[in-house]
Amino acid sequence: MPFLGLLAFVVVVPTVLAGTYRQDIGIAHLDRFLQERAYNATKFAVEAYNRNPESAILKFNEQIQESLEATNNSTRRKLNGGERCMATNPIDRCWRCKSGWAKNRQALGECARGFGEGTTGGMGGCMYVVTDASDDDMLNPKKGTLRHAVIQDKPLWIIFKRSMIITLKQELIMNHDKTIDGRGVQVHIAYGAGITIQFVHNIIIHGIRIHHIVPKSGGMIRDSLGHYGFRTVSDGDGISIFGASRVWVDHVSLDHCSDGLIDAIMASSALTISNCKFNHHNDVMLLGANDNHRGDVIMQVTVAFNRFGKGLVQRMPTCRWGFFHVVNNDYNKWEKYAIGGSRNPIIISQGNRFRAPDNVHAKEVTHRDHYPRHVWKRWKWRSVNDLFLNGAFFVASGDHSEIDQNLKKYMVQAKDGSAVGQLTRYAGMLRCTHARPC
Template sequence: MVSQGTNSIIWRFFLPIVIASLFTPNFIYAKQSKIIGLKMNVIDRCWRPNPEWRRQRYQLATCSVGYAGKMTNNIGDDLIHYKVIDPTDDPINPRPGTLRYGASVIQGKVWIKFQRDMKIRLEKPLLISSFTTIDGRGVNVNIADNACLMIYKATNIIIHGIRIHHCKAQAPGMVMGPNGKVITLGQVDGDAIRLVTASKIWIDHNTLYDCEDGLLDVTRGSTNVTVSNNWFRDQDKVMLLGHDDGYVRDQDMKVTVVYNHFGPNCNQRMPRIRYGYAHVANNFYQGWLQYAIGGSTEPSLKSEANLFIAPIAGNKEVTWRKSTHTNMNKWEFHSVRDVFENGASFTETKGGHVRKPNYSIEQSFEVSDAKSVRSLTMWSGALRCSKTSIC
């Protein structure tokens, strides 16, 4: 039998060890992961449970799904590691250490991270080079109050963990192009992110709001795009897929919109589709004013297992169609396993089959039940990663 004194000695010995283990970051993270791990969506499950994500940032490139596919072209032995240390901007002669120098001047595979919290006011739109990753995890990076981001004739780009807001229209002018050479850029409308003839683009875990025109445009032949885990809020026109009704090249556009949170205070275009095909799955729609999903000129949509919560007052209908006598019978709007709350309704295309995304193996993912959407999207937007290991 162990005496009371012996028990006291043993407890005094082990107590500091127990306390230390309870308050180490790994223990805290393991406890949190046990609680939330099952609720994480397939993208977040790929990298967020890793307590060493800061030293293994490039694991992120293997986590994308949907039409962008895996972004493994953005990593490898020839990867250039670049850190933004200077929040200033010169659109024509960017200095080393600034975001524009890393995103536009340096060519090749570039992974950009940020030294500290910073607000960047771009003097002209930032034209991002191919094979560039902008990774804002671990700090609070705001691109705001003037020009914002453009992906122009570029491919293999990741934009992750940035807050982009209060973007303003820009007059024509000179700017460093995506090939490291100064070009003349025409009028820009004031979008947070605009894609022009871009392909294989992954936009993940960003917070976008309150811009002069829209939050995301995918235009002029852009395709193979995944838009995931973003928070879109406080905006009239949110997301445009397809340049205009006369740009037939957009019929080859393919976009995956998954795990995003739309709202509050969004009016329309979540998204609006022209030509092309959009797979919109497991998104959370927190109301709208005019409509949630709309289109014109022969759009194809598979809306799958989304949660649509209609506004308390006003339009309860999810969809909107701009029809003419020439395209009235060429609509493909289908709802599969969606959930509608507060009187929301969805006008589907009558007859015909539901067009499948036809993903490749590396693009495919399992669409969860719409009842899980609140959990799957609860971390949408730029993550607030702690100073320990948790993200």
């Protein structure tokens, strides 16, 4: 068993639970229900932890290679009497160009890749149609609202009857085994609170836009049919992933949130963030709670096929403790840095395209927080086949000699950053219609 795998199983359960009780987690206190939910969430996260993370990278590389080869051989498939569809990465090829996607929405539940592979969301459950954009009752949500849907105790595939803007009065706290699927309409979560995925597992967020999220005062909020509790002030995150596992965020557009666009903390693991579009924000993505929360050693995240676009400053992502595969993303003119971290995370940056800003003092892709060079030089950060434009450069560190030579050889052969434009072409919320390929 690799060292990280052994370490996680030995220390993670007690450390993450102790850390959970010590941290400010937005709950006035952990009652018996939440203590049990937190403990079970930790068990699910440990079970989802991949003790050989390099194998996940190899598999993902193979899927990307197969996708690009298939795209080059038959890029544009004619569907529905001449309609053309292009799906350029392995996640999109799983579902987008199938003519019956709208009749078989739950097939999306087979399409997660990377560390989040196996996330099925509400697959196998009933379809729940959101018909009401209001959010007026935190304790007894009205049937037909998004809040009523996400607190149910059974798997649900949540879709929307029409385009709508949902302004959340307080954070939307999700229950297990849910998919929020905005395909076919335009769904905005905006001008209110964001989405909280806390102490749960198996969640898919797909095909929506989240923007202008602000802190909310808190209060009594229901998180399942049988439980509610007092929440403190929310941070203003677009999506907050807290002590959760098997979470996949795909084709979501995010911008203008008061805190992070996506934060994943407190021993969350088995996460994939893919095909998203990020714009106009300072602290974009935080992966890891803080330098003292050792439970984050089990955090494993794939960040793939995303576009980091206009008006972004830093944290794309910033990482602590865990293992992070940042692959085939498009970075365009950050203000401070692109990828950062602290507390000895393993970061593999592979096949990304980094276009540096014109500022001569902000050309470096990487940034280490709080630690001198003699400490961070041992952290395992490496760049493989990245494309650097406008003076961008990546400062690698650490000894990678223990990496399997066959995997290392394959990584050298993987597609480089020149393929990023093709792989990320359709990032963000898609404008799908039910009668056509998406």
